[in-house]
Amino acid sequence: MILAADIGGTTCKLGIFDPSLKLIEKWQIPTDTTDEGGNILKDIHVSFKDKLRVYNLSYEDFTGAGIGVPGPVDFEAGVVNGAINLNWYGHKDIKKDFEVLSGMPTIVDNDANLATLGEQACGAGRNKKDVVMFTLGTGVGGGVIVNNLLVHGTGGSAGEIGHIKVAVEENLKCNCGGTGCLESVASTLGLKNMAYKYQNEFEQSALDTMISSDSLNAKAIFENAEKQDPLSLYLVDKMTSYLAIGISNIAATLNPSRIILGGGVSQAGEFLLSRVLKQFRNFTFPPAVDSTEIVFASLGNDAGIYGAAKIVSQYKK
Numbered sequence: 001m002i003l004a005a006d007i008g009g010t011t012c013k014l015g016i017f018d019p020s021l022k023l024i025e026k027w028q029i030p031t032d033t034t035d036e037g038g039n040i041l042k043d044i045h046v047s048f049k050d051k052l053r054v055y056n057l058s059y060e061d062f063t064g065a066g067i068g069v070p071g072p073v074d075f076e077a078g079v080v081n082g083a084i085n086l087n088w089y090g091h092k093d094i095k096k097d098f099e100v101l102s103g104m105p106t107i108v109d110n111d112a113n114l115a116t117l118g119e120q121a122c123g124a125g126r127n128k129k130d131v132v133m134f135t136l137g138t139g140v141g142g143g144v145i146v147n148n149l150l151v152h153g154t155g156g157s158a159g160e161i162g163h164i165k166v167a168v169e170e171n172l173k174c175n176c177g178g179t180g181c182l183e184s185v186a187s188t189l190g191l192k193n194m195a196y197k198y199q200n201e202f203e204q205s206a207l208d209t210m211i212s213s214d215s216l217n218a219k220a221i222f223e224n225a226e227k228q229d230p231l232s233l234y235l236v237d238k239m240t241s242y243l244a245i246g247i248s249n250i251a252a253t254l255n256p257s258r259i260i261l262g263g264g265v266s267q268a269g270e271f272l273l274s275r276v277l278k279q280f281r282n283f284t285f286p287p288a289v290d291s292t293e294i295v296f297a298s299l300g301n302d303a304g305i306y307g308a309a310k311i312v313s314q315y316k317k
């Protein structure tokens, strides 16, 4: 049996899996970010213990725990280098801290990496050994799996697909401090920033009121683009071609059999995908076009706990 936790800024998603990665039960608890997030691991430990009592199980019945965190992780060491959303600053030895609390072998990885692994193991990438995921949400996250294993890179920043440079000419600021990143044009925030930048080039738009009241979101942009609002269409075309450039670069570098699109912005569905596919075929190194399939994620918010369970099954026997 395996325990899984996916720590987010507002909730921690928790799960119990059997050895074949069947989800036995999932639940969530609020994330307590007070005291510099010092209670988060304790709360998870207590919640696991309570739940195991219901099943008449104890930690001895488990091969280990997998924990996903929203920050950069040194995978070998299980150390997180800060997680702003959790009020964690500096290096935190999460693996050691949770092993001391629980006495259970623990594996820690970045949440976007684990969501990718979850989709590869049990979702939209099932039965494919080379998979890359783009998570299009408030920011742009991602993960890279080669030969069934997550790629972490030397410094742990492999798979930071949001920060590949695809839109330098836009000169829009990214959360990382740089400009030109995929995140600066293909996330909710990126779409908003492009709306502010290009609003004045269009006489009138259905987005105008939302822009002036600062209530614009990605959903509204896609909905109005479908209704042929010129500014919205312009933004969607820009966003999808930048995304296609990003996907194209990944396809030529790694030639994965599947590229998975997840996150809130991917809810735009076929309207988004048809545009991305068209540009992808235009841009991409021809031999990589036919062998790379672009699909939507299928596990939603559960991807993280599936990945947390999978990584334990890969590294702890």
Ligand SMILES: [Zn+2]
Pocket: 162, 163, 174, 175, 176, 177, 178, 179, 181, 183
């Ligand atoms: Zn960036």
